[in-house]
Amino acid sequence: MNAVETDGLTKKYGELTALDGLSLEVEEGELFGLLGPNGAGKSSTIEILTGQTKPTSGGARVMGVDPVENPVEARRRMGVLPEREDPPSFLTPREYFDFVADVRGVELDGSIDEWAERLGFSDKLDSISMDLSRGQKQKVMFAQAFVHEPELVFIDEPLTNLDPVVQERVKGFIVDYNEKGNTVFLSTHDITVAEEICTRVGIIQDGRLVAERDVDEVKSDGSSLIDEFLDEVEA
Amino acid sequence: MRLLRPMLKEEWRLHSRLFGSTGFGAFPLVVLVISAVAYFGVIASGFSLTELERGVGYVVFFLGLSVGSVGFVSRDAVENLLGESNLLVFSSRTLPVSQRRSVSIFVIKDLIYYSFLYLTPLVVALVPVAYFFDLTVTPAGIALVWVTVNGSFALGVSASFFAAALHTRSRWFLAVVVAGVAGGLVYAPSEVLTYTPIGFYTSPSALTAVTASVPIAVLAVVGILVFDPERGGGTQTYRDVYPRLHELLRGEGLAAKMVLDVTRSSGGVWKIFFSVGVLFGVFVFLVLYVDLVSNIVAAPGIAFAVLLSISTVSVYHWINRFDRLEDYTSLPVDVDEVLRAKAITFAVVSLPVAYAYLAVGVAVFGFDEVVAGIVVLPLATAYVFGVTVYLTGTEPNELLLDSQLFAVFTTAIAAVAVPLFVASIAYLRFPFRATVFAVVLSALSAVVGFALYRRANSRWS
Secondary structure, eight states, X not given: OEEEEXXXXXXXXXXEEEEEEEEEEEETTOEEEEEOOTTSSHHHHXXXXXXXXXXXXXXXXXXXXXXXXXXXHHHHTEEEEOTTOOOOTTSOHHHHHHHHHHXXXXXXXXXXXXXXXXXXXXGGTTXXXXXXXXXXXXXXXXXXXXXXXXXXXXXXXXXXXXXXXXXXXXXXXXXXXXXXXOEEEEEXXXXXXXXXXXXXXXXXXXXXXXXXXXXXXXXXXXXXXXXXHHHHHTO | OTTHHHHHHHHHHHHHXXXXXXXXXXXXXXXXXXXXHHHHXXXXXXXXXXXXXXXXXXXXXXXXXXXHTHHHXXXXXXXXXXXXOOOGGGGGGTSSOOHHHHHHHHHHHHHHHHIIIIIHHHHHTHXXXXXXXXXXXXXXXXXXXXXXXXXHHHHHHHHHHHHHHHHTTOHHHHHHHHHHHHHHHHHOHHHHHHTSHHHHHHSOSHHHXXXXXXXXXXXXXXXXXXXXXXXXXXXXXXXXXXXXXXXXXXXXXXXXXXHHHHHHSTTTTHHHHHHHHHHHXXXXXXXXXXXXXXXXXXXXXXXXXXXXXXXXXXXXXXXXXXXXXXXXXXXXXXXXXXXXXXXXXXXXXXXXXXHHHHHHHHHHHOHHHHHHHHHHHHHHHHHHHHHHHHHHTTOTTHHHHOHXXXXXXXXXXXXXXXXXXXXXXHTTTOHHHHHHHHHHHHHHHHHXXXXXXXXXXXXXX
């Protein structure tokens, strides 16, 4: 079963076409990277797949649910880490996790402290989120996407603002999470990260999927993902 | 409750952080005292308690309209108002909760907060004034006013949100609906009022409770259903008008940038017309439909000018929603230049809108009745600007809920506004002397306003 499917997805904002008939499939258990230059349509794709916005035409399914028709149910089955999203400014991280657990209907038990320990914000759990640094806010948002242990997670630029130590921990966590059989849909323009952790990538440009690559095959061919990427987007 | 309770907590934290717990907590008390003083003046002028209570209902409706207009500006206003921050209302980006539901609960949270901060003190302030003038008040009567005032506010919020929601679908349909309501108010005002909380206040019964509640519920539910949060998404393109604007403003580049910020942000120039027109709308309504007001203010030009000048405080809010002083630290400009640009932007944006409303006053009441206001308007506006910029710098939103600052601001504005209102009333018997008094007082206040603006430069540098 496919965890993610899109069929001829098109999104227009007035005269601007953000997505132009995008069709792709991501199987369950994949760590899929959606790569593309700025403005290629990566964020629009994630916004549609997470039920934030409706396509102009075309369809999509995530974990068997249509995110356009039933966005709340779709988000119930997934975790979402948008690129530029902060925790609510006037709640502490601990309060925010309580809120997330409440809305998602899950028990967190001691996992808040585990997450804080793992990502290194234990001393900030009871500080108001507005006072956290950008990196600390990013850690809190990263944790909220995983606390309910979803089978599918959408992550938009996961490593922005994180220090190198935490970047390594986050990459390791994503790989481990994927190896447990969960699906991760990663959007990034950091090709090095995609090459390091993804199992398969799709390259998007001008709202169209222009190439798909198995990362292991690229490596075994003696090529590199950055070369493949540049070949596609500069073609 | 799982969304409402955290939102209430968030609201308290937001404001207590901005203004301090004591300052924010004392705000209802300040509203109570200021309202009681105002009511004292109203009753002393010859109005009955019933007329005063009904008047509060009208004013609160327009306050609700103003609060509900947040739907026109959505997320960018919140971010620009609070800086780099996020609110629970935007949780639908990551959590299984719909945007309609989170917005609905956000509005309910606002109703609870406004009821606590503004509406309940407004009602309670009637009690000491009634006792002072030996007027009869009963717990049941106060409860009736409380329900009416909260209902009027809810009607204003839901009407405004409905208009904002319709705006996301069809501006033409919105124009038709607004024209229909305006036509109904002109040709059959009492019939329209029957379907509002004022109708319930006038004739309280189970039937009027239902007829007053239904429009609120319908407007709120339909508004939520038709609201399209995606509207305006994507990239907008504009012709490059900066050079032309720069030239028109005689090389004032910062002001040109600020004018573009205000006019290109969500709601466009219409948000300025709306926020300046709220008080004006209340007053025109009272003059047209409340006999006692029309008898006292037979020549409303000066009163119009004063109200419009006070309303321009909202323009200063808008001008400061899209930048902060810190934003200019990377440029070779100092605070003086930023405040000068704010002053120019304020004049360019607020005065044409205020004069447009004054022109409406001329059309409704005649040139002779309004002419004095044409001179008073810019002078009184200069005073209001000077007071606002001196007290708040570039953060006028602090006026909203900082009780001390609000008290000082209200006193400073009342010091000029009250004598000008008296002049407006005296105009009926002494038109020449009242006009001269109003022009001289407003000219002096403009000088004070200019001095305050100059001192603001050093105060906020």
